[in-house]
Amino acid sequence: MIGYTTLGTNDLPRAAAFYDELFAVIGIQRIMDFGRGYAWGTGMDKPAFGVMRPFDGKPASVGNGVMIALAVDSQDKVRALHAKALALGGADEGAPGPRGEGFYAAYFRDLDGNKLNAFCMG
Template identity: 50%
Template structure:
């Protein structure tokens, strides 16, 4: 089980706009800014599960080749909303919502404004 994930950014304000809109579609909400990092988690969580921050070493944030967090979405409509929100807030398309791999793996792929690849996935039968 993961405790949290971090994604690097070179523009925290731009990332906040992107992640506020995109993560809200799957039930993760802004929990606050802490020491130059912003955190997101589900309603009622004690601590953020997703952190967005400039790299600690002070160097520019770069994309991890082959790295991609996949977020759980409760419904296929939430996957669609995640994809739409990402594109509307500075993200780019890496794979439109649709079925992949098996009859219940409905997913989309996007990149955030810094180039981090993200996915939202619904595995519920619909």
């Protein structure tokens, strides 16, 4: 159902470097450059994750209650993404661990304060 998501940034080069390194941990690379932003994914026919400067020219801001969840296939990848995000300057929002039956997750914020979650099932 989801085609793509986007998060706003006030520093596109910094955000791009953060996500280039973060997504390299799980083998994801940039698939699109659209001038005021970039997208990462595994192909143009698959869901993508984008970061961009807001279209209206106003500063990007964090949405209260907004979070993007990144599905991975192992607890090791959840831990690796969380650790990489923190190493790149992101903020911890919840250490890796079980969050209910069959759900393993970790929470962090990117350099602009956007909240993300890495999770796996099983």
